[in-house]
Amino acid sequence: MDEKGLKKAIAALRSNDDRLVTVQNAEWYSLFREEIRNSIAIEGVFANRQELIDVLEHNSKTNKEKAAAILGYFEAASTIYEYAYNQWREGEFCLRMADVKQIHTILMRYERELGTYIGEIGDFRKTTAEVTQSKFKPIDHFYVREAVDLMVRWTNRHLKLSKYSPVTLAALTHTWFETIHPFRDGNGRAGRILLNYILIGSGHLNIAIKGFSKLDRDLYYNALEQGDDCFEEINRRLEKGKKLSLEQAEGIITDVPLTGLKKIVLERLAESVKRMKNGTTRSMNKDAVVPLRDLAQLYDYSQDYLRNLINRGELKAQKKGKLWYVKVQDMAEHISSVDQKAWQVKK
Numbered sequence: 001m002d003e004k005g006l007k008k009a010i011a012a013l014r015s016n017d018d019r020l021v022t023v024q025n026a027e028w029y030s031l032f033r034e035e036i037r038n039s040i041a042i043e044g045v046f047a048n049r050q051e052l053i054d055v056l057e058h059n060s061k062t063n064k065e066k067a068a069a070i071l072g073y074f075e076a077a078s079t080i081y082e083y084a085y086n087q088w089r090e091g092e093f094c095l096r097m098a099d100v101k102q103i104h105t106i107l108m109r110y111e112r113e114l115g116t117y118i119g120e121i122g123d124f125r126k127t128t129a130e131v132t133q134s135k136f137k138p139i140d141h142f143y144v145r146e147a148v149d150l151m152v153r154w155t156n157r158h159l160k161l162s163k164y165s166p167v168t169l170a171a172l173t174h175t176w177f178e179t180i181h182p183f184r185d186g187n188g189r190a191g192r193i194l195l196n197y198i199l200i201g202s203g204h205l206n207i208a209i210k211g212f213s214k215l216d217r218d219l220y221y222n223a224l225e226q227g228d229d230c231f232e233e234i235n236r237r238l239e240k241g242k243k244l245s246l247e248q249a250e251g252i253i254t255d256v257p258l259t260g261l262k263k264i265v266l267e268r269l270a271e272s273v274k275r276m277k278n279g280t281t282r283s284m285n286k287d288a289v290v291p292l293r294d295l296a297q298l299y300d301y302s303q304d305y306l307r308n309l310i311n312r313g314e315l316k317a318q319k320k321g322k323l324w325y326v327k328v329q330d331m332a333e334h335i336s337s338v339d340q341k342a343w344q345v346k347k
């Protein structure tokens with residue numbers, strides 16, 4: 001399915017449920033959990049589904065660094081995504097420098113408290129940045145603010161024009177952001193949140209870029225490097241003291257080879273749409289009673305996790321023979337309570 005087809009499919013989903021992008025939407029929350037797991041995995045932090053659920057919904061103790069990464073991503077992304085969705089609904093979507101900084105502020109809050117992030121959160125780096133196993137050189141720290149300002153103004157210009165589709169614009173801005181590497185740490189996660197911020201603010205859904213296998217990570221990194229030459233040229237010109245206008249930036253950002261990254265974004269966007277279309281709360285009767293094993297598969301939970309909910313009295317169920325059966329409505333009510341639990345969680 002091409003981007004126009006995906007946009008129509010998302011519009012159809014939205015016609016059934018206007019509150020599409022929210023933790024209170026069970027299908028979207030399942031998609032969002034996968035985004036968190038994969039995005040932090042790209043940075044070398046691996047969490048299985050159960051660990052993620054334990055941290056977000058039960059304040060369970062786990063590796064502190066892992067918990068900080070999970071909670072930071074959850075709070076930063078869920079906040080900025082609902083903000084983007086509300087802007088889109090009002091026809092007011094735009095990107096501000098303050099938005100870029102706010103993503104990083106929330107994202108790194110727990111790591112700052114833990115002591116694994118040193119420096120001011122939400123503040124541009126004040127030292128030289130080096131990206132391991134990468135061919136590009138981030139801009140000198142003296143010019144970070146100027147580079148981000150140019151990126152923000154250029155993105156806003158094209159949010160109003162029709163030269164680039166939302167997928168292309170999101171991919172371009174993401175690549176530019178990573179080439180600047182504006183923060184001391186957390187740039188990869190912040191950049192992927194920024195990519196999804198633009199997708200949601202343009203009427204699309206967020207995506208989960210795969211990050212668990214080395215093959216998937218290499219595909220993603222190679223796709224970024226494929227399109228970073230023009231942004232490196234912008235960086236080098238700014239470092240020479242040249243003030244670039246939007247028109248001059250336009251002249252540099254031409255024929256950017258984004259085939260790899262656009263392919264990834266479109267494939268993952270199609271997967272997001274598929275997950276939402278197959279969502280249980282839309283396709284199943286709320287009064288239906290289903291076996292626990294089927295419920296686990298539909299809602300992307302493990303059977304052990306659901307059994308624990310039943311044993312703790314948090315999920316109503318009936319046992320028939322050797323199998324547990326759960327009413328879809330009861331599962332939906334449990335999911336709807338996740339939002340408050342997640343927001344109240346403390347490290």
